[in-house]
Amino acid sequence: MPAITMKVNGQAVCGDVEGRTLLVEFLRDKLGLTGTHVGCDTSQCGACVVHVDGKAVKSCTALAISCADSEVTTIEGLARNGKLHPMQEAFREHHGLQCGFCTPGMIMAAVDIVKRKGKKLDEDTIRHELEGNICRCTGYQNIVAAVKAGAASM
Amino acid sequence: MENFNYVRPAKVADAVKAMKKAKDGKFMAGGHTLIPTLKQGLASPTDIIDLGGLKNTGIKIGAKSVVIQAGTTHAEVAASKELKKAIPGLAALAGGIGDPHVRHKGTIGGSVSNNDPAADYPSACLALGATIHTTDRKLAADKFFTGMFSTALKDTEIVTAVEFPLVKKSGYAKFPNPASLYAMVGVFVAQGADGSARVAVTGAGPGVFRVADMEAALSRKFAGSSLDGIAVKSKGLNSDMHASAEYRAHLITVMAKRAVEAAK
Ligand SMILES: Cc1cc2nc3c(=O)[nH]c(=O)nc-3n(C[C@H](O)[C@H](O)[C@H](O)COP(=O)(O)OP(=O)(O)OC[C@H]3O[C@@H](n4cnc5c(N)ncnc54)[C@H](O)[C@@H]3O)c2cc1C
Ligand code: FES
Ligand code: FES
Numbered sequence: 001m002p003a004i005t006m007k008v009n010g011q012a013v014c015g016d017v018e019g020r021t022l023l024v025e026f027l028r029d030k031l032g033l034t035g036t037h038v039g040c041d042t043s044q045c046g047a048c049v050v051h052v053d054g055k056a057v058k059s060c061t062a063l064a065i066s067c068a069d070s071e072v073t074t075i076e077g078l079a080r081n082g083k084l085h086p087m088q089e090a091f092r093e094h095h096g097l098q099c100g101f102c103t104p105g106m107i108m109a110a111v112d113i114v115k116r117k118g119k120k121l122d123e124d125t126i127r128h129e130l131e132g133n134i135c136r137c138t139g140y141q142n143i144v145a146a147v148k149a150g151a152a153s154m
Numbered sequence: 155m156e157n158f159n160y161v162r163p164a165k166v167a168d169a170v171k172a173m174k175k176a177k178d179g180k181f182m183a184g185g186h187t188l189i190p191t192l193k194q195g196l197a198s199p200t201d202i203i204d205l206g207g208l209k210n211t212g213i214k215i216g217a218k219s220v221v222i223q224a225g226t227t228h229a230e231v232a233a234s235k236e237l238k239k240a241i242p243g244l245a246a247l248a249g250g251i252g253d254p255h256v257r258h259k260g261t262i263g264g265s266v267s268n269n270d271p272a273a274d275y276p277s278a279c280l281a282l283g284a285t286i287h288t289t290d291r292k293l294a295a296d297k298f299f300t301g302m303f304s305t306a307l308k309d310t311e312i313v314t315a316v317e318f319p320l321v322k323k324s325g326y327a328k329f330p331n332p333a334s335l336y337a338m339v340g341v342f343v344a345q346g347a348d349g350s351a352r353v354a355v356t357g358a359g360p361g362v363f364r365v366a367d368m369e370a371a372l373s374r375k376f377a378g379s380s381l382d383g384i385a386v387k388s389k390g391l392n393s394d395m396h397a398s399a400e401y402r403a404h405l406i407t408v409m410a411k412r413a414v415e416a417a418k
Contacts, residue, residue: 002160010260012207013243018157019157019158019159019202020155020156020157020158020192022189041190041193041194043186043190044254044333044334045190046253046255049255054227056254056255056258057255057259058255058256058259061185061186061189061190061200061259062185062189062259063185063189063204065160065162066162066182066185066204066206095177098296109254109255112254113254116254125416129254131252131253131254131335132252132253132254132256133253140262
């Protein structure tokens with residue numbers, strides 16, 4: 001099994017992987033970072049979204065070995081010094097979740113939207129940009145409100 | 155998902171070599187078709203040759219054509235300011251592929267090589283009269299796409315770039331499947347430099363195809379109203395749980411008109 005190195009949430013990590021090991025398996029099973037979720041096996045739900053070299057990607061649809069030597073940020077990497085990231089805080093404040101299963105992916109996707117589109121987001125843009133993130137609980141209203149407020153406070 | 159040997163060559167010649175050596179090898183670009191296929195057990199190659207190490211990305215606008223390197227992601231194509239000016243329909247098409255996360259990984263080379271009957275890019279290639287550059291040759295889109303999930307590519311041949319001629323106007327309209335976001339019907343229209351029009355349809359049939367009647371009408375006058383009364387026969391079109399062949403046939407004219415109206 002080849003050993004790979006990676007920078008995850010600012011820390012250098014290494015581990016043995018098989019060719020077929022998915023990035024999400026490496027994060028969850030090897031590194032114990034279980035905040036990144038797996039909600040489907042068709043690459044459609046977005047529960048597994050993390051940032052690789054600054055871009056939001058579905059970690060269930062990337063080989064860990066292909067991400068060797070990249071910088072990965074997961075939901076665990078957003079908070080600073082025990083203080084929630086503004087987008088996390090906005091999800092809490094606006095009740096942007098019910099069961100919470102989709103939330104890590106939603107928040108990682110939302111932070112990526114702000115990076116690409118800026119802090120001032122209208123509802124249409126948010127809904128369109130969240131096409132790759134499925135929530136089976138909320139009906140999206142509060143997620144959209146949370147993303148809007150979180151973006152403004154970032 | 156079965157295990158496999160993994161290599162990530164830095165040179166295209168090494169990628170071809172690795173493929174020749176492999177028992178049952180597969181190239182991987184963005185992996186956004188390949189990895190789901192592996193996960194479902196629909197393919198179990200012995201070797202994966204990751205083309206990501208080639209770093210062949212970029213968009214070059216020339217005097218007569220635009221060359222997009224095979225490894226360029228959908229997000230990069232959609233965001234290119236120069237391309238939005240040069241071939242607006244193509245940039246718009248890329249911005250509507252899947253969702254933002256898919257666009258960060260999926261590549262133009264992977265999309266044309268895969269030739270999914272519901273993929274977006276093949277319609278742009280066919281309507282714009284693109285040329286597919288490979289490690290072995292240059293092929294016109296009309297010759298490259300040969301049917302459902304099939305292309306003229308040999309097993310050891312790699313798509314290196316796609317070249318699109320500059321046109322007067324281009325536009326794309328798709329009716330996405332709301333779950334998969336792939337095209338139920340997508341129509342790309344282009345008005346060439348000489349005024350002649352080309353129309354290519356994806357999602358509706360077993361593979362991307364052109365519509366001669368629409369091309370003739372739009373070559374006379376490039377306007378949505380030129381398509382009034384032109385219907386595509388439903389025979390041979392896809393019928394599935396999402397839409398009947400008749401519904402898809404109807405959508406072709408609707409989407410073609412929208413594409414013409416959106417064309418810039
Ligand atoms: C949720 C989801 C939604 C999607 N929605 C859409 C959509 O709306 N429209 C759409 O068009 N597509 C859609 N896709 C597909 C996406 O665009 C894929 O990224 C694309 O079709 C394949 O590109 P890739 O770079 O990921 O290729 P890969 O998956 O890596 O490869 C695909 C195939 O092409 C071969 N290949 C790859 N690159 C080359 C090359 N340079 N030369 C020779 N062979 C090569 C591989 O061996 C493989 O057989 C979607 C995918 C997902 C997961
Ligand atoms: S688990 Fe990755 S998209 Fe569903
Ligand atoms: S809160 Fe339950 S899936 Fe979104």
